[in-house]
Amino acid sequence: MTGRMALCLLGLISPAAVLADDWPQWMGPKRDNVWRETGIIEKFPEGGPKVLWRAPVHGGYSGPAVMDGKVYVSDYISKDLTTEIKEGGNFDRKETTGSERLLCLDEKSGKELWKYEYPVKYAISYPAGPRCTPLVHEGKVYALGAEGHLACLDATSGAKVWAKELKTEYKTKSPMWGYAAHPMIDGKKLITLAGGDGSHVIALDKATGAEIWKSQSQTELGYSPPLLTEAGGVKQLIVAGPTAVRGLDPETGKRLWTTPMSSDNGCVVMTPMRSGDYLFVGAYSAKNLLLKLTSDKPDVEVVWKDKKNHAMSPVNVQPFLQDGVFYGFDDSGKMYGVELPSGVRLWESGGPASTEPKGSETAFIVKNGDRFIFFAETGHLVFGKLSPKGYEEIDRTKIIEQTNGAWGRKVVWCAPAYANKHVYVRNDKELICVDLAK
Numbered sequence: 004m005t006g007r008m009a010l011c012l013l014g015l016i017s018p019a020a021v022l023a024d025d026w027p028q029w030m031g032p033k034r035d036n037v038w039r040e041t042g043i044i045e046k047f048p049e050g051g052p053k054v055l056w057r058a059p060v061h062g063g064y065s066g067p068a069v070m071d072g073k074v075y076v077s078d079y080i081s082k083d084l085t086t087e088i089k090e091g092g093n094f095d096r097k098e099t100t101g102s103e104r105l106l107c108l109d110e111k112s113g114k115e116l117w118k119y120e121y122p123v124k125y126a127i128s129y130p131a132g133p134r135c136t137p138l139v140h141e142g143k144v145y146a147l148g149a150e151g152h153l154a155c156l157d158a159t160s161g162a163k164v165w166a167k168e169l170k171t172e173y174k175t176k177s178p179m180w181g182y183a184a185h186p187m188i189d190g191k192k193l194i195t196l197a198g199g200d201g202s203h204v205i206a207l208d209k210a211t212g213a214e215i216w217k218s219q220s221q222t223e224l225g226y227s228p229p230l231l232t233e234a235g236g237v238k239q240l241i242v243a244g245p246t247a248v249r250g251l252d253p254e255t256g257k258r259l260w261t262t263p264m265s266s267d268n269g270c271v272v273m274t275p276m277r278s279g280d281y282l283f284v285g286a287y288s289a290k291n292l293l294l295k296l297t298s299d300k301p302d303v304e305v306v307w308k309d310k311k312n313h314a315m316s317p318v319n320v321q322p323f324l325q326d327g328v329f330y331g332f333d334d335s336g337k338m339y340g341v342e343l344p345s346g347v348r349l350w351e352s353g354g355p356a357s358t359e360p361k362g363s364e365t366a367f368i369v370k371n372g373d374r375f376i377f378f379a380e381t382g383h384l385v386f387g388k389l390s391p392k393g394y395e396e397i398d399r400t401k402i403i404e405q406t407n408g409a410w411g412r413k414v415v416w417c418a419p420a421y422a423n424k425h426v427y428v429r430n431d432k433e434l435i436c437v438d439l440a441k
Contacts, residue, residue, distance in 0.1 A: 026420035026427075027070040029136040029185035029228070031369070036323055038371040038421040043439050046386065047400040054402070055425065055436045056113035060106065062089070062407075062431040063132030066418035070139035073116065073158065074108040074420075074427055076434055077146055079132030081125070089131050090408030096126045096179070103133060103148045107161055110423070113436060117161030123150050127181040131407055131431060134183035134226075136418065143209070145193060149181035153195065155212060165212035173199035173217075175224070178269060183226040189253050191215075194240065198224040204242050206256060218256030222246050223269030227284070230275045235259075235301035241277075243284045245269040248292065250301055259301040265290045265309055273317045273331075276324055278343045281306065285316040287334050293346060306344060314346040315339045319365040319416060323375070323389070330368065330389045336360025340391060352394045355385040362410055367418045376421070378428060380414040381405065384437070406431040 030036045044052070061078040068075045081101025088097060105119040127149055138145040144158045151169035156162065170176060175198035186195035192206040192215055202217035203224065221244035230241040231253060240253040245266040250259040264271065270287035277283075282294040282303065291314040294303040307313070315322065315333040322331030322341075328349065330340050338354030341347070355377040356364035366379040368389075374397065377385040382405050386397040405413035407430070419428040424440035 024422055025070045026422040027068050027139040036369045038369050042441050044441050046398045051400040053438045055438050058108050058113035058434045060429055060434050064416050065133040066136040067420045067427045068137045068139050069420045069422035072110045074110050075137040075144055077105045077133040079103050093128050093130055098124055098126045099130055100124050105146045119156055119161050127177055128179050134181055135185045138186055140188050147182055147186055150177050151182050167212055169197045173197045173202045175199035178224040184228045196224055216256035218251055225269055226272045228274045232277055234296040237301050241275045243271050243275050245271055248284055260303055273321055278324055281344050287316055287318050289316050314341050318363055320367055323368045328391050336362045336364035349391050350393045354394050355379045365416050378419045382415050402437055403428055403430050
């Protein structure tokens with residue numbers, strides 16, 4: 004949680020140009036976790052792929068964005084951030100003081116071109132750093148920090164265009180795990196979760212930051228980036244939260260429909276996922292909801308809800324939908340293949356993350372051609388296949404060290420960017436560029 008609806012004008016540009024993708028936001032150019040470039044290696048060379056450059060960064064769970072020869076990544080610097088606070092969960096929300104930064108690096112060399120920095124106090128669980136991938140759009144870059152600092156900067160110079168603090172403006176507090184729903188662009192609007200009374204979700208003028216509308220309330224903010232889709236003859240913004248899933252008019256914020264949602268600890272993280280006429284949302288722990296969109300008007304019908312041993316409840320990784328089956332990681336740490344609309348689990352596996360899942364195992368899923376590329380919490384890049392029959396591993400190699408921890412194990416929980424035949428991935432010490440070209 005933004006250029007979601009960017010189109011490739013295949014008839015107007017050359018095939019070679021189509022194959023060179025940037026990665027300007029969370030989940031890529033079309034916000035669908037598909038890397039459309041060709042000419043990518045089928046297996047890893049002996050000794051692993053070449054690391055083209057390394058750039059120093061500090062803490063964060065946010066992935067990088069790549070656009071127009073530049074790489075953008077956010078981080079957090081704090082002398083108060085001990086290993087115990089960072090890796091122990093910090094569930095009592097002990098405060099740390101430091102600064103958040105947005106860095107702009109040269110894509111070819113990793114050299115720092117500019118940085119935007121501001122002081123911030125963290126009082127969130129797992130306070131390593133920001134969660135949201137920067138969003139690059141029409142010469143601007145938008146960054147949302149873990150404590151609700153939202154900024155629009157000139158993508159070339161780093162000059163501040165506008166900035167605001169969501170917690171202050173909307174009289175709220177950050178959720179337990181910080182602001183983590185990646186903002187998105189829709190026309191002239193920047194849409195993001197804000198929190199507070201009547202402002203669970205807001206739309207701002209992307210050029211000025213002025214509020215266009217605010218809408219709805221939830222008991223807690225949650226972490227789920229909204230989904231833009233069309234159903235019932237109208238465009239809808241689907242917003243999931245800890246107590247409800249709602250369809251809104253994206254132009255006005257007016258509510259079109261609502262249905263109750265269950266989520267322990269306010270932890271609904273995934274973007275609602277559409278398969279035909281069906282909408283699926285899963286949440287912690289073992290919560291699930293399948294809705295059917297009505298065709299004659301903007302509304303939904305509940306197909307099933309909170310069925311035990313059914314579907315999945317993702318917490319760290321957006322599932323991937325393909326041919327009526329979605330694949331992803333449950334909060335238990337297991338990987339499932341789930342058929343829709345039945346919700347039946349076709350198989351379970353440790354997948355590329357772990358052979359013995361302990362909970363919240365993580366491997367970010369991106370499709371490339373007829374196979375998938377996974378970035379696992381162990382620091383491994385993995386090639387594999389997903390089908391209704393199961394998970395099949397092709398090859399793996401370790402590309403970066405785990406510099407963070409969770410639940411007694413070392414992890415790296417940062418979604419990579421894939422662009423120009425490279426993968427860009429970070430931990431709490433460095434951002435690296437790895438060559439994946441044939």
